[in-house]
Amino acid sequence: xxxxxxxxxxxxxxxxxxxxxxxxxxxxxxxxxxxxxxxxxxxxxxxxxxxxxxxxxxxxxxxxxxxxxxxxxxxxxxxxxxxxxxxxxxxxxxxxxxxxxxxxxxxxxxxxxxxxxxxxxxxxxxxxxxxxxxxxxxxxxxxxxxxxxxxxxxxxxxxxxxxxxxxxxxxxxxxxxxxxxxxxxxxxxxxxxxxxxxxxxxxxxxxxxxxxxxxxxxxxxxxxxxxxxxxxxxxxxxxxxxxxxxxxxxxxxxxxxxxxxxxxxxxxxxxxxxxxxxxxxxxxxxxxxxxxxxx
Amino acid sequence: xxxxxxxxxxxxxxxxxxxxxxxxxxxxxxxxxxxxxxxxxxxxxxxxxxxxxxxxxxxxxxxxxxxxxxxxxxxxxxxxxxxxxxxxxxxxxxxxxxxxxxxxxxxxxxxxxxxxxxxxxxxxxxxxxxxxxxxxxxxxxxxxxxxxxxxxxxxxxxxxxxxxxxxxxxxxxxxxxxxxxxxxxxxxxxxxxxxxxxxxxxxxxxxxxxxxxxxxxxxxxxxxxxxxxxxxxxxxxxxxxxxxxxxxxxxxxxxxxxxxxxxxxxxxxxxxxxxxxxxxxxxxxxxxxxxxxxx
Numbered sequence: 001x002x003x004x005x006x007x008x009x010x011x012x013x014x015x016x017x018x019x020x021x022x023x024x025x026x027x028x029x030x031x032x033x034x035x036x037x038x039x040x041x042x043x044x045x046x047x048x049x050x051x052x053x054x055x056x057x058x059x060x061x062x063x064x065x066x067x068x069x070x071x072x073x074x075x076x077x078x079x080x081x082x083x084x085x086x087x088x089x090x091x092x093x094x095x096x097x098x099x100x101x102x103x104x105x106x107x108x109x110x111x112x113x114x115x116x117x118x119x120x121x122x123x124x125x126x127x128x129x130x131x132x133x134x135x136x137x138x139x140x141x142x143x144x145x146x147x148x149x150x151x152x153x154x155x156x157x158x159x160x161x162x163x164x165x166x167x168x169x170x171x172x173x174x175x176x177x178x179x180x181x182x183x184x185x186x187x188x189x190x191x192x193x194x195x196x197x198x199x200x201x202x203x204x205x206x207x208x209x210x211x212x213x214x215x216x217x218x219x220x221x222x223x224x225x226x227x228x229x230x231x232x233x234x235x236x237x238x239x240x241x242x243x244x245x246x247x248x249x250x251x252x253x254x255x256x257x258x259x260x261x262x263x264x265x266x267x268x269x270x271x272x273x274x275x276x277x278x279x280x281x282x283x284x285x286x287x288x289x290x291x292x293x294x295x
Numbered sequence: 296x297x298x299x300x301x302x303x304x305x306x307x308x309x310x311x312x313x314x315x316x317x318x319x320x321x322x323x324x325x326x327x328x329x330x331x332x333x334x335x336x337x338x339x340x341x342x343x344x345x346x347x348x349x350x351x352x353x354x355x356x357x358x359x360x361x362x363x364x365x366x367x368x369x370x371x372x373x374x375x376x377x378x379x380x381x382x383x384x385x386x387x388x389x390x391x392x393x394x395x396x397x398x399x400x401x402x403x404x405x406x407x408x409x410x411x412x413x414x415x416x417x418x419x420x421x422x423x424x425x426x427x428x429x430x431x432x433x434x435x436x437x438x439x440x441x442x443x444x445x446x447x448x449x450x451x452x453x454x455x456x457x458x459x460x461x462x463x464x465x466x467x468x469x470x471x472x473x474x475x476x477x478x479x480x481x482x483x484x485x486x487x488x489x490x491x492x493x494x495x496x497x498x499x500x501x502x503x504x505x506x507x508x509x510x511x512x513x514x515x516x517x518x519x520x521x522x523x524x525x526x527x528x529x530x531x532x533x534x535x536x537x538x539x540x541x542x543x544x545x546x547x548x549x550x551x552x553x554x555x556x557x558x559x560x561x562x563x564x565x566x567x568x569x570x571x572x573x574x575x576x577x578x579x580x581x582x583x584x585x586x587x588x589x590x
Contacts, residue, residue: 078567127514131581147514186510189500194518197492199570200558202577204551205484215481217583219422219442223489226521228584231577239570242562253559256499257552263495264548267537272373275494275534282497282526286426288512289523 003030005167006070006096010036012061012083014048015234016129017100018074019138022053024171027140031170038064039135040075047135062090070167072124073099073111078240081110093118096160100126102187102237104151104180106244112153120160125149125183126173127191131232144172151180188248192241193256196249198230199238298325300462301365301391305331307356307378309343310529311424312395313369314433317348319466322435326465333359334430335370342430357385365462367419368394368406373535376405388413391455395421397482397532399446399475401539407448415455420444420478421468422486426527439467446475483543487536488551491544493525494533 009025009032011018018037025031037054038061039045049057058064065071065087073080080101091097097119101107107123115121128146130137148168152161165175178186205216205224216224242249266274304320304327306313313332320326332349333356334340344352353359360366360382368375375396386392392414396402402418410416423441425432443463447456460470473481500511500519511519537544561569 149514182507182510186507186514189503189507190511190515190519192518194496194522196558196562197496197555198518199573199577200554201489201492201551202580203573204547204554206576206580207550207554208484212477212481212484215477216485217580217587219444219481220485220584223487223493223525224485225584226525227489228577228581230518230521231574232581233574233578235571235574235578238574239567242570243565243567246562246565249562250559252499253555253562255502256496257555257559259495259499259502260492260548260552260555263491264545264552267491267541267548268545270538270541272534272538275537276530278494278498279526279528279530279533281501282494282523283530285497285501285512286523286527289515289520292512 004033005030005163005170006032006068008032008034008036008068009070009072010038010065010068011054011072011074012038012064012087013074014039014044014053014135015074016133016137017126017142018072019048019051019053019135020140020142021072021074021100021171022048023138023140024143026053028170031167032070036064036068040079044135051135053135061086066090067092069095071095071097073101076237076240077101077103077106077110077244078236080107084111084114088114088116091116091119094120096120096122096163098122098124098164100124102191102241103244104183108151108153108180120157121153122156122160122164123151123180124164124168125151125187126168126171127187128173129233131229133234133237141172143168146173148173148175149183150175150177151183152177184245184248188245188252192245192249193252195230195233195238196242196253197256198227201227202231299328300325300458300465301327301363303327303329303331303363304365304367305333305360305363306349306367306369307333307359307382308369309334309339309348309430310369311428311432312421312437314343314346314348314430315435315437316367316369316395316466317343318433318435319438321348323465326462327365331359331363335374339430346430348430356381361385362387364390366390366392368396371532371535372396372398372401372405372539373531375402379406379409383409383411386411386414389415391415391417391458393417393419393459395419397486397536398539399478403446403448403475415452416448417451417455417459418446418475419459419463420446420482421463421466422482423468424528426524428529428532436467438463441468443468443470444478445470445472446478447472479540479543483540483547487540487544488547490525490528490533491537491548492551493522496522497526
């Protein structure tokens with residue numbers, strides 16, 4: 001492993017994740033010798049420059065990746081296909097192309113097919129985030145103690161996987177490899193479905209008659225307040241996540257809706273022991289999380 | 296208003312809410328001259344005594360309320376009917392009977408009818424809590440800056456309402472009066488439905504195949520972790536809340552399930568603008584909460 005992971009690292013997108021990666025790279029100094037920043041939104045790119053997040057700021061994405069030995073897509077996953085098309089001819093031989101997208105089968109589909117021979121494709125998903133977005137929202141400690149899941153296609157150069165592993169370890173993340181399809185199922189239940197539910201219940205509350213809606217805001221107890229925190233995340237990112245993990249998300253949502261209907265039935269018919277059993281399972285899972293130090 | 300709100304205050308139940316009330320009463324000294332503690336669970340009562348939460352500890356509920364000018368039911372709402380039956384003949388004339396239950400129509404139904412003439416019935420609901428339970432879980436600051444909703448039946452003695460208002464103000468709570476039926480609808484959406492959903496999704500995850508379930512725990516992103524925190528609450532309390540706010544909870548759950556089905560349809564058919572609109576409504580509600588300083 002080289003002392004510095006990449007000679008020139010290009011970050012394509014400088015939102016919450018991209019700007020956090022830029023900050024930790026600048027803070028440590030051993031992730032990239034040169035950091036090139038691109039964003040398709042001129043205001044975000046100008047803000048990144050004002051914050052001093054990179055060494056160079058490129059409005060043109062093909063210029064941004066030229067000569068880079070590391071390229072990481074940090075845009076919403078829905079933009080990956082057109083980005084891949086634009087950058088593919090400009091990727092340097094031997095370069096590593098990676099990303100931070102929350103859905104991994106879609107990345108294989110949208111980006112994998114366009115990767116030129118001689119470029120190593122190592123998709124990644126740092127499982128970290130906050131409800132804030134944009135270049136100001138990032139911070140160098142975002143990935144500390146969090147997982148970063150790599151989903152390299154079969155046959156990917158092991159040295160390239162080792163370099164991406166090293167990059168994420170240096171951000172403080174714990175790295176694990178996983179099959180893309182399995183990744184998408186696990187993330188559907190731990191992250192995508194909870195977000196879909198949180199967005200939905202905020203909409204349900206927003207549809208209530210005016211008087212009640214005002215009181216919903218006034219008396220938001222801890223339950224609803226926690227849901228609104230989850231629901232405050234970036235709309236474009238989440239739209240893209242839902243649409244790009246459709247199959248797994250719909251399967252988990254169908255299972256959840258069946259279970260919610262069963263709870264409704266238990267409430268209607270006064271089946272207290274069914275309800276208690278479900279509440280106890282929630283506690284059991286919470287205890288398991290605490291034992292695994294995830295809580 | 297007397298300098299001390301109650302001469303002898305009896306707390307019937309010494310869990311999270313009861314023990315928090317006991318702690319703030321002892322810390323301030325101007326809520327009750329004498330604090331009598333009862334709990335139907337001998338271990339909880341012994342623990343309350345070990346913690347020094349009251350002045351007297353009574354295993355017999357009728358003895359606990361005898362001679363008290365204030366009685367507050369701090370047990371799960373499902374136990375209220377039998378408690379009311381046991382204590383009604385022993386309530387002192389002029390005493391105030393109150394409670395801390397999360398459902399208020401059920402309290403009017405289960406307790407209201409049994410209140411003897413000359414006893415003032417002022418139901419209350421401090422909208423505060425944590426995912427912990429039992430006498431050790433309480434703390435004196437639990438109610439600070441939180442709402443306490445009073446739902447006195449029409450015609451209740453205004454001096455009695457004023458005394459309960461003063462008690463809750465002294466805990467640091469903001470007090471508001473509300474109709475019981477309206478209370479139950481508002482709480483169904485801000486608290487009861489979010490808890491039902493959190494319990495349900497933990498069950499859905501727990502039902503997944505063994506391998507995936509292990510990874511659900513391992514990779515729990517912020518979304519799922521927040522749900523498990525909500526889902527860690529007391530099983531008996533929540534069973535009773537669901538069963539005692541059946542109509543409003545089922546209505547809100549039906550609305551939510553319709554909205555979740557509409558989200559499922561948008562995901563299936565790739566309706567990105569529908570999804571973005573829902574995410575944006577979540578953000579809007581979050582911003583409103585922040586403006587109201589509830590976040």
